[in-house]
Amino acid sequence: MMHTLRKLALASSAFVALATGAYAQQTVVWWDFLAGGDGVRMKALIDQFNEEHQGEIQIEGTTLEWGTPFYTKLQTSSAIGEGPDIATYHLSRIPLAVDSGTLSEITDEDMAGAGISDDDFTQAAVAAAKVDDVRYAVPFDQHGLILFYNKEMLGEAGMLDDNGLPTGLDGMENFEAALAQFTADGKYGLSMPTGDRYRAVYSFFGQQGGTMFDEAAGGFFPTDEDLAKLTTATETMKRWVDNGWTPAQIESPAALALFTSGQAAFFIMGNWEVPTFTDLAAKGEIFEWGAVELPVLFDTKAAWSDSHAFVIPANAGKEADPEKRAAVMQVIAWMDQNSLDWAGAGHIPAFNAVRESEEFKTMKPQSDYAGFADTAVFDPRTILAGPATPLGDAWSNYINPATTGEIEPADAAMQMRDDLNSQL
Amino acid sequence: MLRDRRREYLTAFILVGPFVLIYGVLFVWPTIQMVMLSFTKAPLIGAGDWVGWDNYVKILTHRLFHTASWNTAYFVLLTVIPNTLISLLIAMAVNRLNGWLQGLVLACFFLPYILPVSVVFLTWNWIIDVQYGLVQGVVRLFNGGEPASLTRTIPLFMPTVAFVTIWWTMGFNILLFLAGLRTISPEIYEAAQLDSAGRWRQFTRITWPLIWPVTALVLTIQLIAQLKIFDQVYLFSIGGRQDATIVLVQYIYKLAFQQNKGGEAATAAVLLFAMIIILSVLQYQLLRSRGEK
Numbered sequence: 001m002m003h004t005l006r007k008l009a010l011a012s013s014a015f016v017a018l019a020t021g022a023y024a025q026q027t028v029v030w031w032d033f034l035a036g037g038d039g040v041r042m043k044a045l046i047d048q049f050n051e052e053h054q055g056e057i058q059i060e061g062t063t064l065e066w067g068t069p070f071y072t073k074l075q076t077s078s079a080i081g082e083g084p085d086i087a088t089y090h091l092s093r094i095p096l097a098v099d100s101g102t103l104s105e106i107t108d109e110d111m112a113g114a115g116i117s118d119d120d121f122t123q124a125a126v127a128a129a130k131v132d133d134v135r136y137a138v139p140f141d142q143h144g145l146i147l148f149y150n151k152e153m154l155g156e157a158g159m160l161d162d163n164g165l166p167t168g169l170d171g172m173e174n175f176e177a178a179l180a181q182f183t184a185d186g187k188y189g190l191s192m193p194t195g196d197r198y199r200a201v202y203s204f205f206g207q208q209g210g211t212m213f214d215e216a217a218g219g220f221f222p223t224d225e226d227l228a229k230l231t232t233a234t235e236t237m238k239r240w241v242d243n244g245w246t247p248a249q250i251e252s253p254a255a256l257a258l259f260t261s262g263q264a265a266f267f268i269m270g271n272w273e274v275p276t277f278t279d280l281a282a283k284g285e286i287f288e289w290g291a292v293e294l295p296v297l298f299d300t301k302a303a304w305s306d307s308h309a310f311v312i313p314a315n316a317g318k319e320a321d322p323e324k325r326a327a328v329m330q331v332i333a334w335m336d337q338n339s340l341d342w343a344g345a346g347h348i349p350a351f352n353a354v355r356e357s358e359e360f361k362t363m364k365p366q367s368d369y370a371g372f373a374d375t376a377v378f379d380p381r382t383i384l385a386g387p388a389t390p391l392g393d394a395w396s397n398y399i400n401p402a403t404t405g406e407i408e409p410a411d412a413a414m415q416m417r418d419d420l421n422s423q424l
Numbered sequence: 425m426l427r428d429r430r431r432e433y434l435t436a437f438i439l440v441g442p443f444v445l446i447y448g449v450l451f452v453w454p455t456i457q458m459v460m461l462s463f464t465k466a467p468l469i470g471a472g473d474w475v476g477w478d479n480y481v482k483i484l485t486h487r488l489f490h491t492a493s494w495n496t497a498y499f500v501l502l503t504v505i506p507n508t509l510i511s512l513l514i515a516m517a518v519n520r521l522n523g524w525l526q527g528l529v530l531a532c533f534f535l536p537y538i539l540p541v542s543v544v545f546l547t548w549n550w551i552i553d554v555q556y557g558l559v560q561g562v563v564r565l566f567n568g569g570e571p572a573s574l575t576r577t578i579p580l581f582m583p584t585v586a587f588v589t590i591w592w593t594m595g596f597n598i599l600l601f602l603a604g605l606r607t608i609s610p611e612i613y614e615a616a617q618l619d620s621a622g623r624w625r626q627f628t629r630i631t632w633p634l635i636w637p638v639t640a641l642v643l644t645i646q647l648i649a650q651l652k653i654f655d656q657v658y659l660f661s662i663g664g665r666q667d668a669t670i671v672l673v674q675y676i677y678k679l680a681f682q683q684n685k686g687g688e689a690a691t692a693a694v695l696l697f698a699m700i701i702i703l704s705v706l707q708y709q710l711l712r713s714r715g716e717k
Binding site: 068072075076079080096099100193194195196247248249250251252254257258388389390393396397400401404406423 | 467468469470549553554555556572573576577578662663664665666667668678681682683684
């Protein structure tokens with residue numbers, strides 16, 4: 001018995017010695033929430049990184065469920081020092097993450113060590129990555145709501161210009177006329193999942209120049225005017241439903257199928273759906289399609305937007321390891337510098353050198369809608385914002401049902417304001 | 425004699441010890457911690473200041489807690505007794521079959537029970553889908569030719585999820601009932617037939633009273649399971665009006681993991697814990713006393 005124990009002890013100490021000997025190669029534990037086309041492209045990037053950095057840095061990637069499951073796991077694991085070395089994050093959620101102490105500060109020295117700085121990124125994203133001038137994230141992309149269209153249907157209706165881009169969609173009257181025109185023979189003008197309508201409503205709210213949140217002025221939708229703008233935006237969507245231009249109740253997979261089977265002329269969705277169509281087109285299973293910025297239906301250009309970024313979890317109680325941190329920063333810098341492949345997933349790179357490169361400028365349809373990045377409306381800077389947060393819940397509980405007539409749009413707007421303000 | 429008894433105690437302690445230890449560490453201690461937590465203003469992780477009964481006042485007067493309580497009660501009403509009755513009916517039917525046919529039919533009814541909830545959700549979500557769902561053919565008949573969403577139309581939500589839950593879980597109950605039915609000696613039925621008792625009389629006078637202990641067990645297991653309902657309701661309500669269809673465990677989840685309010689979530693959990701204990705003990709006592717008559 002004692003003999004066996006001694007043997008075991010010897011063996012384990014030998015193992016420890018071995019493990020320490022292999023210290024030269026850094027393993028970076030990576031968590032993301034990227035599924036579908038996003039996931040495939042990120043996986044390819046990670047593989048490429050690992051290949052180029054053999055013997056130096058290896059990324060060990062895990063993909064978790066998007067939304068609450070991901071963010072909950074990251075928060076709880078970070079709190080006990082069991083979190084990953086690097087994770088993807090939505091910039092809209094940074095205020096909440098900082099409030100709950102999940103993230104580690106990323107200093108100017110960290111950035112400089114990897115050869116990047118704030119000047120390399122879009123300024124809107126840089127600002128969104130900071131809370132009280134402290135940086136907690138490095139931006140990766142910007143994504144937002146765009147308008148996909150069926151080129152064949154629009155072509156037949158004579159609504160395409162010489163470059164194959166739609167014309168005459170701006171202005172409420174024009175766009176609604178188009179929606180009405182394509183709604184016939186069981187086909188719809190527009191397909192869009194009921195659960196995602198709030199993104200269009202928020203875009204239309206932004207097109208009217210509404211203010212969603214102003215702490216000094218009293219919280220959410222501070223003036224009656226803002227509330228009226230939200231009501232108008234909601235009523236727009238409701239009118240489309242009432243007129244039968246878009247199905248009243250439709251889930252995401254069905255909404256996608258409706259468009260890809262040629263049953264709807266337009267599809268309003270995030271640019272992350274681009275790979276779906278690219279892949280279908282590669283297999284020859286879809287009509288000619290395109291994607292452009294949302295049409296301007298009110299006063300100014302605006303589209304709902306958010307941003308993927310990289311963060312370093314705080315990992316409380318875990319000893320700081322400068323070498324590991326340098327490796328993580330190197331991973332981040334490499335990902336940003338190689339984000340042209342990520343643009344293949346439909347996203348707009350936050351890294352200036354890539355976004356302004358000739359390769360990106362000729363990428364289709366990305367370059368047709370890239371303009372939205374400049375006029376995007378982000379979630380407001382509050383701990384209630386971001387995916388899988390009270391703001392997301394409020395959209396689903398009040399605004400989406402108002403577009404199908406379950407609640408009056410004006411009541412829905414008021415209830416949303418009161419609900420959110422009560423949680424501040 | 426005395427030594428023997430001591431040795432018996434030692435054996436008993438060694439045999440029971442591991443269970444008591446694990447039960448204490450993994451259940452009793454966390455439960456005590458949860459009750460303590462409910463009196464603090466703690467976030468999801470870490471300690472918080474002592475606030476006395478504040479959380480209880482806050483939760484008990486919270487509109488969403490009332491919605492969640494009502495929805496949970498409604499769901500229990502829609503599932504517990506219907507599921508038990510349907511399971512008993514099917515078990516009696518299966519019991520009349522013989523040999524491999526019985527095995528086959530039983531397997532068909534039991535199969536859904538071994539599916540994970542996510543598979544059940546995805547399958548049914550397509551079956552009831554507004555645009556492409558099979559069920560819409562029936563829905564159209566009752567809705568003036570128009571399709572309707574069964575999970576986004578709030579009054580239809582709970583009945584739909586209850587239906588799916590019964591479909592999913594009844595296999596296990598059928599198994600319990602079948603085991604119970606098999607313990608009833610065929611001689612009793614033969615004797616009853618000789619006394620010219622009809623089918624209905626045989627059921628009310630023989631089957632029902634003799635199967636009662638199993639029925640009481642099934643009802644109690646169901647009650648506890650359905651009071652803790654979460655998965656199906658959560659999955660079917662994603663992207664919809666979650667506040668309107670929220671149930672108690674979902675409310676706890678929302679407080680803890682979405683709003684980072686560990687103290688308030690613990691309070692709601694303690695309240696649900698108390699409710700389950702009181703209701704299940706009451707129900708079991710009630711059912712047992714009835715069975716003894």
